[in-house]
Amino acid sequence: MSEVVLRGFGWRHAGRRAWAVREVDLHIAHGERVLLLGPSGAGKSTLLAALAGLLPDDSGEAEGTIEIDGLDPRKAREQVGIVFQDPQTQLVMARSGDDVAFGLENRGVPAAQIWPWVSDALDRVGFPYPITRSTSALSGGEAQRLALAGVLALRPGLLLLDEPTANLDPAGATLVRESLGLLRDTTTVLVEHRVAEALPLVDRVVVLEPGGGIRADGAPEMVFAAYGDRLADEGVWVPGFTIPPLKSATAATPDLVRGEGVGLAQRLAPVTLGVGAGEVLAVTGPNGAGKSTLALLLGGLMAPTAGRITGFGDRRPPHKWRAATLTGRIGSVFQNPEHQFVTSKVADELAVGPRRMGRSATAIAATVADLLDRLRLTKLAGANPYTLSGGEARRLSVATALATAPRLLVLDEPTFGQDRKTWIELVTLLATLRDDGHGILAVTHDDDFVQTVADRTFALGQARLRDPLPRRRRSHP
Numbered sequence: 001m002s003e004v005v006l007r008g009f010g011w012r013h014a015g016r017r018a019w020a021v022r023e024v025d026l027h028i029a030h031g032e033r034v035l036l037l038g039p040s041g042a043g044k045s046t047l048l049a050a051l052a053g054l055l056p057d058d059s060g061e062a063e064g065t066i067e068i069d070g071l072d073p074r075k076a077r078e079q080v081g082i083v084f085q086d087p088q089t090q091l092v093m094a095r096s097g098d099d100v101a102f103g104l105e106n107r108g109v110p111a112a113q114i115w116p117w118v119s120d121a122l123d124r125v126g127f128p129y130p131i132t133r134s135t136s137a138l139s140g141g142e143a144q145r146l147a148l149a150g151v152l153a154l155r156p157g158l159l160l161l162d163e164p165t166a167n168l169d170p171a172g173a174t175l176v177r178e179s180l181g182l183l184r185d186t187t188t189v190l191v192e193h194r195v196a197e198a199l200p201l202v203d204r205v206v207v208l209e210p211g212g213g214i215r216a217d218g219a220p221e222m223v224f225a226a227y228g229d230r231l232a233d234e235g236v237w238v239p240g241f242t243i244p245p246l247k248s249a250t251a252a253t254p255d256l257v258r259g260e261g262v263g264l265a266q267r268l269a270p271v272t273l274g275v276g277a278g279e280v281l282a283v284t285g286p287n288g289a290g291k292s293t294l295a296l297l298l299g300g301l302m303a304p305t306a307g308r309i310t311g312f313g314d315r316r317p318p319h320k321w322r323a324a325t326l327t328g329r330i331g332s333v334f335q336n337p338e339h340q341f342v343t344s345k346v347a348d349e350l351a352v353g354p355r356r357m358g359r360s361a362t363a364i365a366a367t368v369a370d371l372l373d374r375l376r377l378t379k380l381a382g383a384n385p386y387t388l389s390g391g392e393a394r395r396l397s398v399a400t401a402l403a404t405a406p407r408l409l410v411l412d413e414p415t416f417g418q419d420r421k422t423w424i425e426l427v428t429l430l431a432t433l434r435d436d437g438h439g440i441l442a443v444t445h446d447d448d449f450v451q452t453v454a455d456r457t458f459a460l461g462q463a464r465l466r467d468p469l470p471r472r473r474r475s476h477p
């Protein structure tokens with residue numbers, strides 16, 4: 001267990017005028033479990049990075065102090081385990097088991113203990129593969145499970161979790177929450193936009209005030225009773241909030257793109273599915289079922305190994321279209337937006353697609369300004385896309401997909417990491433596009449998204465291509 005003390009702590013990232021967090025005074029006692037809330041961009045991930053000792057001096061300007069058990073966080077790394085918002089970026093080894101073992105080896109855990117601990121941690125998150133599974137061949141949810149296993153195995157005194165269940169299917173999220181609930185001797189700071197599920201795990205809620213300070217701090221019931229309405233207005237998800245549905249009023253027209261028996265070896269068993277103009281089609285299903293793979297195939301970004309894909313009256317399948325043709329017809333958003341950015345400025349990023357299509361400079365400038373405004377990114381127009389917060393990056397990738405006004409949008413987890421306000425804006429924008437005749441295919445684990453805006457749901461089954469679940473893992477090969 002670790003104790004955390006922040007005194008007047010602030011951090012301003014290099015290249016930014018605004019402080020990401022400021023004037024944070026906080027005392028987290030040994031063994032406390034804190035839910036850290038605040039709108040998108042309020043500085044939650046920055047604060048976790050500071051606690052983990054991951055903000056190098058030359059990457060920004062600091063104010064005040066942070067101590068973990070009386071130490072500077074950079075000297076307390078041994079005590080701390082962190083899971084990032086994008087878990088894929090924290091997997092360092094080629095094989096899954098080695099990735100979990102790596103942290104234990106670094107901390108000098110005796111060799112005889114390492115593999116039993118690895119195996120136990122993998123079981124606690126429901127990791128479905130043998131320890132030899134390649135880390136580069138994992139779905140988003142599988143990678144998140146592995147990253148969680150990595151920190152659970154460390155048994156850290158301070159556990160920092162940034163949206164740890166956002167990529168998990170409901171069964172996986174329940175399993176992980178149970179494992180977290182069973183942790184003893186750990187102080188936990190949890191960032192989670194969707195509050196209701198997280199509340200049973202915590203005994204305290206801290207709400208960051210964007211621009212500086214702490215808005216609310218206390219027992220969950222107390223915080224929501226006293227500040228619930230104001231927090232909701234500012235964009236924090238508060239429990240018990242419902243969203244009116246935004247379903248299509250008209251029947252969908254024929255398919256824009258259709259896959260017949262389309263599959264990809266080892267990744268997606270053949271399915272038949274079309275997405276029409278004027279509909280939002282949600283693709284749901286457990287981790288590893290092949291949802292992202294299906295999105296890549298229908299979006300023309302990969303070639304299927306089975307079946308065929310047709311669309312837009314073209315004789316050729318989407319993956320054979322010229323780049324400019326594809327961008328003009330289908331806009332795709334990947335699961336990890338930061339794998340998608342190609343320029344060093346938010347505004348430039350939005351101009352790439354329209355420029356590729358030969359649009360005029362005036363038209364491009366108008367499109368860029370409009371999208372920045374609609375996705376609340378105007379203030380970040382000059383920022384480097386790679387420095388955006390999780391929620392900001394997701395909005396930018398949705399905006400880039402819209403920039404060429406494609407008829408079909410293929411979106412992988414479009415609402416990931418959004419606060420309540422940006423969620424509603426984003427979902428309303430997608431509903432408007434749908435009503436204007438665009439087709440939208442959205443891969444999602446977000447049940448509110450399905451309930452609110454999906455006109456149809458396609459549920460992919462449990463992956464059928466995989467070996468049966470290994471009951472007991474072998475020890476290190």
Ligand SMILES: Nc1ncnc2c1ncn2[C@@H]1O[C@H](COP(=O)(O)OP(=O)(O)OP(=O)(O)O)[C@@H](O)[C@H]1O
Pocket residue numbers: 013014015016020038039040041042043044045046047386387388389390391392417
């Ligand atoms: N490396 C960086 N360089 C420059 N600015 C950054 C960097 N990382 C984050 N920021 C900025 O700092 C602010 C806070 O970001 P942070 O990721 O901490 O927010 P957050 O509350 O976690 O948001 P979200 O809920 O969207 O993930 C944002 O405006 C973001 O653009």
Ligand SMILES: Nc1ncnc2c1ncn2[C@@H]1O[C@H](COP(=O)(O)OP(=O)(O)OP(=O)(O)O)[C@@H](O)[C@H]1O
Pocket residue numbers: 136137138139140141142167169266267268285286287288289290291292293294463466
């Ligand atoms: N690059 C890759 N090489 C080989 N197999 C892969 C690769 N990426 C994913 N897989 C495997 O393909 C299957 C489908 O993965 P996919 O990412 O499409 O699943 P998903 O339904 O989107 O999962 P999640 O809900 O976890 O994001 C999984 O079994 C995964 O392990």
